[in-house]
Amino acid sequence: MPLWLTEKLKVRETIKKKLKFKGDIFFIEHHLSHAASAFLCSPFQEAAILTIDGVGEWTTTAFGTGTGNKINLIKEIRFPHSIGLLYSTITAYLGFRVNNSEYKIMGLSAYGNMNKKRNEYYEKLKKIIEIKEDGSFKLDMKYFVFHYAEKMPSRKLCELLKGKIRKPKEKLTQRHKDIAAALQLITEETIIKILNNVFEKTKKENLVLAGGVALNSVSNGKILKNTKFKNIWIQPNASDGGASLGAALYVFNSILSNARNYEMQNDFLGPEYSSEEIKSILEKNKINYFKFKNETELIKKTAELIYQNKVVGWFQGKMEFGPRALGNRSIIANPCNPEMKKILNEKVKHRESFRPFAPAVCKENAVQFFECSPLQKPAEFMLMTFPVKKEFEKKIPSAIHVDNTSRIQAIDKKNNELYYNLIKEFEKFSGIPILINTSFNVKGEPIVCSPQDALNCFMKTEIDFLILEKYLIEKKKN
Ligand SMILES: [Fe+2]
Structure with missing residues (x-):
């Protein structure tokens, strides 16, 4: 924390001195940036907002509402309880790169044996996440070490899943695929539960999503069928890369109170060549x-x-x-x-x-x-x-x-x-x-x-x- 504070001050000083910038400088919290990146360029004037990622500052999940150019986040779940970090931990356990290959696990999950909807790994993983009726959730931290060690999967998690961490080049077995499927199903069920609660609390028909977990296209495809939301918007750069857009929009629209004047129709915002x-x-x-x-x-x-x-x-x-x-x-x-x-x-x-x-x-x-x-x-x-x-x-x-x-x-x-x-x-x-x-x-x-x-x-x-x-x-x- 002290290092982070010093860095923040350093950034402010550098911008002021080196760029000779004389205006105000704002630091926008991570999940507020995510929320703004989804809502302020959406087609909606009113919407429920849900942000889910690994962690940003201390928040891992937040929800609230957006109205006009204002955002009001009303509830959050804090580190270490995180769907994103659960997903990343199992990504590491299956031998893939964290913060990089989570989408591959989503792809792999389709090969899992889930004929009866639940396999044995689903039952095991269910033990390490407690999802309450109101959509809040808790990880059982005795299965995790990411809050103090560099490695994500713990010895206890390996024992629970009855196998060692897969090495990156090791053959993918049906067991690995079943674990991926179990993780994906638990993620979907958790998101749907959270969203049902978000709907009850906000009563909005429109929903916007952001954060790395909002890139989980398999779970996104199931939202409208399983919740009362009627319309959904997700900004195409939903993970941290797009938070930059959110921070800029939040300052322009919410802090400086400018009316919204940008609805993102497409994401062709990069360079072009003659x-x-x-x-x-x-x-x-x-x-x-x-x-x-x-x-x-x-x-x-x-x-x-x-x-x-x-x-x-x-x-x-x-x-x-x-x-x-x-x-x-x-x-x-x-x-x-x-x-x-x-x-x-x-x-x-x-x-x-x-x-x-x-x-x-x-x-x-x-x-x-x-x-x-x-x-x-x-x-x-x-x-x-x-x-x-x-x-x-x-x-x-x-x-x-x-x-x-x-x-x-x-x-x-x-x-x-x-x-x-x-x-x-x-x-x-x-x-x-x-x-x-x-x-x-x-x-x-x-x-x-x-x-x-x-x-x-x-x-x-x-x-x-x-x-x-x-x-x-x-x-x-x-
Ligand atoms: Fe994030």
């Missing part, structure tokens, strides 16, 4: 290219390449804000080809074979293919997972997870017309208005930002074609 910049990078790197005359030619050729099962690096416009590539820094491929998951993993992604690839679907087709009605805005940000309708399971085999669900991205024409038109063009070839969309990066690297990043990624993988705005580059075969 045609000249791209051309000069290609020429500097001595890359042969073809330039499309217009967008019609661009989407026609790209759709055709995808239909021919080529893997395409797709780089257009402004980069996405947040952890998901949503069609501007994406790798795109044919979801109808049952081999495409394997091809993508071999050619470029080199990632764990259990992880699914997600479908980008034109918004008006989403309810036709997926059980996602009524479609909510977070589905445009890949923040909700839904079952695929039975009759389409065989049509898009490579964009479906093992439990026949998909973390969809619904494309609204007004937010990304080029991408929308490309998918519609692909439909002309395949009859399916859906593409596989995965982030444009290789394992262990961030999503590409600049044309040079895209070119580097293209060179070190076997992506067949790279499209930088209107420039087409083909991989030279030796």
Whole structure:
């Protein structure tokens, strides 16, 4: 705590002195930043707010309401009792990186044996979290060491789960998958219980969510069916990266009392590059290219390449804000080809074979293919997972997870017309208005930002074609 206070003072001093900044400086609490990052750019003038993460200051979960430009957090749960830290502890126990790979555990959970809804690990994990009727919860701290040690899983937790911590390269067994499934189910049940209580306390129809746990798309997809909320909004950068937006909005709207004037329609807030910049990078790197005359030619050729099962690096416009590539820094491929998951993993992604690839679907087709009605805005940000309708399971085999669900991205024409038109063009070839969309990066690297990043990624993988705005580059075969 003393170190933290000193740092805070140092930051204030540095800003004042080095940047010669003369205005006021505010420190916005972590969960208030999360709450603001969800509510103040949402479409709602009134909403219930729930924030859930590992921990920020001392808070791990908070709820309250937002009205106009004001936020009122009315209750919180404090460290060490944390859904996020429970999830991270089991992530570490299963041999994955904490604060990094929690979403992989969510993906792995679909392979768990949960035929009777509950497996033995569910019963065991239930012992270490006590969830009360009012939605508050407590971890049994004798199973945890994260509050004083660096390592997350304790010896007692290993005893409870009857096995050692999995080493990162160790084979994933059915037992590991069952533990992931148990954890995911407990997380979902806890969130639903908390939300039912939030509804009772706030009586709002609209709900906004933030914090790292709000990126759990599997649980997000179940909220409207299991609570009384009618509408849901989740800011696409829901974890700590997006808290920066919340802090800025909170100062502007709530402290300085400016009216709200920003509703986030899309997350294309990052840098973009001109045609000249791209051309000069290609020429500097001595890359042969073809330039499309217009967008019609661009989407026609790209759709055709995808239909021919080529893997395409797709780089257009402004980069996405947040952890998901949503069609501007994406790798795109044919979801109808049952081999495409394997091809993508071999050619470029080199990632764990259990992880699914997600479908980008034109918004008006989403309810036709997926059980996602009524479609909510977070589905445009890949923040909700839904079952695929039975009759389409065989049509898009490579964009479906093992439990026949998909973390969809619904494309609204007004937010990304080029991408929308490309998918519609692909439909002309395949009859399916859906593409596989995965982030444009290789394992262990961030999503590409600049044309040079895209070119580097293209060179070190076997992506067949790279499209930088209107420039087409083909991989030279030796
Ligand atoms: Fe956080």
